[in-house]
Amino acid sequence: MANNLYIWFKNNLSSIEGINKILMMIALASLAIRSGNFYMTHIPKPFEILFVMIVFLTTIDIVKNKKFKELCNSLPKNIWFALSTLVLSILVGLLITIFIKGVSLNFYMITEFGRLLIALGLFVLIFFYTREDKELIKKFLIAIISPILYVVLLVYPQYAFSHDYAHVSDGRFYGFSSNVNTISKLLLMPAMFFISYSLFWSKS
DSSP states (O other), X not given: OHXXXXXXXXXXXXXXXXXXXXXXXXXXXXXXXXXXXXXXXOOOOHHHHHHHHHHHHHHHHHHHTTOHHHHHHTSOHHHHHHHHHHHHHHHHHHHIIIIISOOOOXXXXXXXXXXXXXXXXXXXXXXHHTSSOTHHHHHHHHHHTGXXXXXXXXXXHHHHHHOTTSEEETTEEEETSSOHHHHHHHHHHHHHHHHHHHHSOOOO
16 A cells, blocks of 8 residues: 555656645645644645645646646536536625625635635546546545544543643544644544445445
């Protein structure tokens, strides 16, 4: 497994698209150690930094190698329509809130909308980079369910109490995050995956 990943990493260092695939895996895995949020600290987290790098390099790759058609065809038209409708409806709601309801535009509203755009952008990028590499989906899945490693701290709770970077406070497990709600969501993803995998027979 580790050797296969090493070979895959090495083979993907020869192109911008390959480098972006590696950065995408690292970005998804970095969510497991996310601490704090940009709204409170105004300091970009590893995921945001990597996401900006991926978008920048992807833009260069698409323009340089004329991959506009590949980008558009990576998602079905009905999904493009759904995403466009979602963003448009949120923008309309935001404008109504500001100009009709009289609610002042604040930094929190901007970051919330930015968070949505990042999520949608990540969704599109994953489809784009897995369009010709279906095996890549498995690697992205491994990165997403990486928080399952926290199970070690449940088996050996003394380590969770003895380190500040993986701690328990007031009887609640925070992991590498400073927010108990964040870690609960991160643990829910691998839990759902393994429950689904155990309930439904896989042909792979």
